[in-house]
Amino acid sequence: MNLTDSQIERYSRHIILEQVGLAGQEALGRAKVLIVGAGGLGSPAALYLGAAGVGTLGIADADAVDLSNLQRQVIHHTADVGRPKVESAAERIRALNPEVTVRAYPERVRAANALAIMRDYDFVIDGTDSFAAKFLLNDAAYFAGKPLSHAGILRFEGQLTTIRPGASACYRCLFREPPPAGAVPSCSQAGVLGVLAGVVGCLQATEAIKYILGLGELLTDSLLTYDALAMRFRKVAVRRSPDCPLCGDRPSIKELVDPEEAACELRP
Amino acid sequence: MNRLEKCGLRVLDSVRRDVQAFRATVQQYLEGKLDATRFKVKRVPMGIYEQRRGGFMVRVRIGAGVALPGQLRALAKIAADHGAAHLTTRQDVQLHDVPVEAIPGIFEQLLAVNLTGRGGGGNTVRNVSASPRAGVDPAEVFDVRPHAIATAEYLLDSPGAFNLPRKYKLAFSGTAADDAFASVADLGFFAREQDGQPGFRVFAGGGLGGSPKPAIVLEEWVPAEDAPLVAEALRRLFDRRGDRGNKHAARLRFVVEKMGEQEFRDEYFRDKAKVAAEHPIFPAPRPFPSPWRPELAKQARELRPGELSPLIEPERRVGFYTVRINPRLGLVNPEAMLRIADLAEANGEGLVRFTQRQEGLLCGIPGGLVGETVASLRKLGKDIFDERRPSVVACAGAATCQLGLCLSRGLATAIEDRFTARADGLLPAIRISGCPNSCGNHQVAKLGLAGKARRVQGRLIPYYDVMVDGRLGAEGARLAQRIGSLPAKRVFDFLERAATDGEAGFSCQNLHALIDEYQTLPETVPEDWFRDWGSDQPFSLAGRGPGECGAGTFDLVRVDIETAKGGLAAARAAELPPPRRDQALAEAAVAIMRALLPVFGLEPGTRREVYRDFQARLVDPGWVDASGAELAAALQDWQAGDRQSLAELEPALTALIERVEELFASLDASLRFQIKPLIRQPETAAAASASKDAATATHDLRGVACPLNFVRAKVALESRPVGSELEFLLDPGAPANNVPASFAEQGQQVLSMAAEDGWHRLRVRRVK
Ligand code: SF4
Numbered sequence A: 001m002n003l004t005d006s007q008i009e010r011y012s013r014h015i016i017l018e019q020v021g022l023a024g025q026e027a028l029g030r031a032k033v034l035i036v037g038a039g040g041l042g043s044p045a046a047l048y049l050g051a052a053g054v055g056t057l058g059i060a061d062a063d064a065v066d067l068s069n070l071q072r073q074v075i076h077h078t079a080d081v082g083r084p085k086v087e088s089a090a091e092r093i094r095a096l097n098p099e100v101t102v103r104a105y106p107e108r109v110r111a112a113n114a115l116a117i118m119r120d121y122d123f124v125i126d127g128t129d130s131f132a133a134k135f136l137l138n139d140a141a142y143f144a145g146k147p148l149s150h151a152g153i154l155r156f157e158g159q160l161t162t163i164r165p166g167a168s169a170c171y172r173c174l175f176r177e178p179p180p181a182g183a184v185p186s187c188s189q190a191g192v193l194g195v196l197a198g199v200v201g202c203l204q205a206t207e208a209i210k211y212i213l214g215l216g217e218l219l220t221d222s223l224l225t226y227d228a229l230a231m232r233f234r235k236v237a238v239r240r241s242p243d244c245p246l247c248g249d250r251p252s253i254k255e256l257v258d259p260e261e262a263a264c265e266l267r268p
Numbered sequence B: 001m002n003r004l005e006k007c008g009l010r011v012l013d014s015v016r017r018d019v020q021a022f023r024a025t026v027q028q029y030l031e032g033k034l035d036a037t038r039f040k041v042k043r044v045p046m047g048i049y050e051q052r053r054g055g056f057m058v059r060v061r062i063g064a065g066v067a068l069p070g071q072l073r074a075l076a077k078i079a080a081d082h083g084a085a086h087l088t089t090r091q092d093v094q095l096h097d098v099p100v101e102a103i104p105g106i107f108e109q110l111l112a113v114n115l116t117g118r119g120g121g122g123n124t125v126r127n128v129s130a131s132p133r134a135g136v137d138p139a140e141v142f143d144v145r146p147h148a149i150a151t152a153e154y155l156l157d158s159p160g161a162f163n164l165p166r167k168y169k170l171a172f173s174g175t176a177a178d179d180a181f182a183s184v185a186d187l188g189f190f191a192r193e194q195d196g197q198p199g200f201r202v203f204a205g206g207g208l209g210g211s212p213k214p215a216i217v218l219e220e221w222v223p224a225e226d227a228p229l230v231a232e233a234l235r236r237l238f239d240r241r242g243d244r245g246n247k248h249a250a251r252l253r254f255v256v257e258k259m260g261e262q263e264f265r266d267e268y269f270r271d272k273a274k275v276a277a278e279h280p281i282f283p284a285p286r287p288f289p290s291p292w293r294p295e296l297a298k299q300a301r302e303l304r305p306g307e308l309s310p311l312i313e314p315e316r317r318v319g320f321y322t323v324r325i326n327p328r329l330g331l332v333n334p335e336a337m338l339r340i341a342d343l344a345e346a347n348g349e350g351l352v353r354f355t356q357r358q359e360g361l362l363c364g365i366p367g368g369l370v371g372e373t374v375a376s377l378r379k380l381g382k383d384i385f386d387e388r389r390p391s392v393v394a395c396a397g398a399a400t401c402q403l404g405l406c407l408s409r410g411l412a413t414a415i416e417d418r419f420t421a422r423a424d425g426l427l428p429a430i431r432i433s434g435c436p437n438s439c440g441n442h443q444v445a446k447l448g449l450a451g452k453a454r455r456v457q458g459r460l461i462p463y464y465d466v467m468v469d470g471r472l473g474a475e476g477a478r479l480a481q482r483i484g485s486l487p488a489k490r491v492f493d494f495l496e497r498a499a500t501d502g503e504a505g506f507s508c509q510n511l512h513a514l515i516d517e518y519q520t521l522p523e524t525v526p527e528d529w530f531r532d533w534g535s536d537q538p539f540s541l542a543g544r545g546p547g548e549c550g551a552g553t554f555d556l557v558r559v560d561i562e563t564a565k566g567g568l569a570a571a572r573a574a575e576l577p578p579p580r581r582d583q584a585l586a587e588a589a590v591a592i593m594r595a596l597l598p599v600f601g602l603e604p605g606t607r608r609e610v611y612r613d614f615q616a617r618l619v620d621p622g623w624v625d626a627s628g629a630e631l632a633a634a635l636q637d638w639q640a641g642d643r644q645s646l647a648e649l650e651p652a653l654t655a656l657i658e659r660v661e662e663l664f665a666s667l668d669a670s671l672r673f674q675i676k677p678l679i680r681q682p683e684t685a686a687a688a689s690a691s692k693d694a695a696t697a698t699h700d701l702r703g704v705a706c707p708l709n710f711v712r713a714k715v716a717l718e719s720r721p722v723g724s725e726l727e728f729l730l731d732p733g734a735p736a737n738n739v740p741a742s743f744a745e746q747g748q749q750v751l752s753m754a755a756e757d758g759w760h761r762l763r764v765r766r767v768k
């Protein structure tokens, strides 16, 4: 791959970095990242990954843009209300960086399609907002062997971890199964500070880029929590659980199934 | 004895769960599902270390150093079934020679009596120690044990206790004399009353071993019930600021050093406020019942001077005594442990205590029962209880410790035997460590010895640094000063010689005056000096390391750096005649060139190999500058007789030592340097024109502004294979300055930079 003059200029602040350089920028150009959910987390992640020159971005989301989304889902604009989210997201990414190939999946990721969608990607970003979807993505990433950035936000707090299936703690190592319906408030019920989604989604994009470039330390076997009110980040070491039902020694989950939809009955 | 059970450190439910889960880890390891490295990472925080001679050691934490007789009996049973028991310098009990498959069972037995190894090792909140004679010492301000235990229980109940950047050692001293080592702990508390209120003067950031530091005063006074608050605040600061990347600079003292005392304190106060704002609930301190049991009061009486010995000390309540049990090297056998447990119950307060000197204590013994108690202890043999044996504390040393250099226990035994026989009581308390790590606490000893190795005539001699005049205390610790170093086999003669001067023989001045005679090596070194105490083999470092986490390699490097610095210092001492000075400089130079080679897996034997490997691994890749190569050349000339003096090399040698230390300090856990190679000097004109023929291309970057000119140049260079050379034309001013500097910063080789007609021509070689 030979960068054109305008590409060299566009990515010059990356190329200058000793740890990125030409080779790193080319690696970004070859990389394929799947973003599941074009909402609060997916919006900043998609924009920054597109801007960074990640060659292929997959965006999966079945929903349409709602006025109440715009407080945090910054990839969609007021004129987009009512349009499928994947459409407005794709349009925005292309406008920002025409060199990115955007593939839109206007569907909900389920057990039936998850592996087929993931197969072609190098890294998956979980930008969903329900426990059921998060568990499904965790399991799917495990069976597909794809690294996954998990994140969740609620009110003023966010959490984040990166999973290299089989090699580091998975979401189920930490939280066995989705909580029963109603036990934990979903975002819609509890409210969320819009900018929190921006911070955490950007952290996910950072993990994806580090993974692609092989730089630094991934947030594997660690849970990063962010308390926006106290302005405190805390990185807690976690470990793979030998009795994890998915990646443990005697797994009970042997194939991908849809977890029961639990938390989010209201529209996000 | 129920009243006592309530007071000691409890095993918390969270800890109990961790310990029980560990059974599965051992099982996985035994089934081959868990490799040795992963197992190590899991076992070390459980207090389980692999021994150098094979088998494992379990370090059991004894909170505040107080154990119930039932706990001691359980430890005795485990020791009888599997191995041996050893008292440490931090009030723990270590079980040695334990086979791995026995560990789950042992942990069950320990849990049954409220003991664990959790936090016995690794980067955890280690055993919280306390003045061993708390509650009975006439000199104490108040009994610190309840506060030590409450603090430990609070810290241990959070998972944060077991994933710290490095270990976190706490100590509580009830007396200004600091029998708890609080003035060199990560966090130390000194009991102090203010307006009739119990409280503590707080010290932080102390530690022995590499780069030892006395602790600094963190707070002049805090109320006693705030101890857990202080400990948690500092734990958080440590957790956040400690350098996890470099375990050799991870302890809290390096955080203090990096931040500066003032900023460190400021940040600590912010953390403290934050912890306080969370309204944590601290465990209430549980006072210990009186050590003087009413049913023994009838037997209380004051002893006559003739009935006292160095191992019998009066307590605060007149007529009661503490009996000190001084097992040789801290090694105890199961029978002795059982007997001591019985004596504690029958004749004393019903507790067995452990000291920071590898001893056991029986407290609350009424004068009338001291004779009987001592008689039963004597029956256990002189290796357990000996009133004439001098006090020598020694770490495990190279016999069992992976990092050990010298057989510290062998030397300790030799000294003890000889001075027990003399019985003149002249010998001061001695502390011996088998390597500079200071597990024997030599750095705070009145007279301390630290093992090292020196290469003499191409062979290794076990050596000890001699340190004097260390001190602990509520006014701050003072580290012992090194006065010289002796071959291990000479230590002994040196001490005997000092003893011939009587009372004053062991004064600092006298030791200073005497050491020179003993540290100068004779022309022919006696063969015996090449062997360590208690070994008939020639001294070697075989079997050391890689230790836990490449630490063995680190020590090899450190030995050579120390040797080099020693040689340089010796050469600088003005009185040396020139030939001796050159000899010292040459040894220093070879040592420093060899120092980092183990990092590359090399251990060159001859000097010629050292020069060769040094050139290939350190000079050529640019880790050290070209003067290093000149040094090697000069040495070879000098050896061949083509060069008269090495004196002019001193600045280059000094610089090289500094650079090597810098590189060493930057090594990460996987033995990679974290700092960049030095910028290469431009090649000479001849060399530059010689390589002119090599395929070079010229890129015209005139008219391209910063930083895009560098970006384009970088892209051009990085699209060519390593070794390629390129030329760039640059505008004068900022471009001519920035572009070559940026290449150099990023480790590429700037070959030349020349002003031409209104522009500059830059030549660069891609080297990475
Ligand atoms: S001082 Fe050195 S030899 Fe002694 S126990 Fe510590 S590390 Fe081992």
Ligand SMILES: [Zn+2]
Binding pocket: A169, A170, A171, A172, A173, A174, A240, A241, A244, A245, A246, A247, A248
């Ligand atoms: Zn798992």
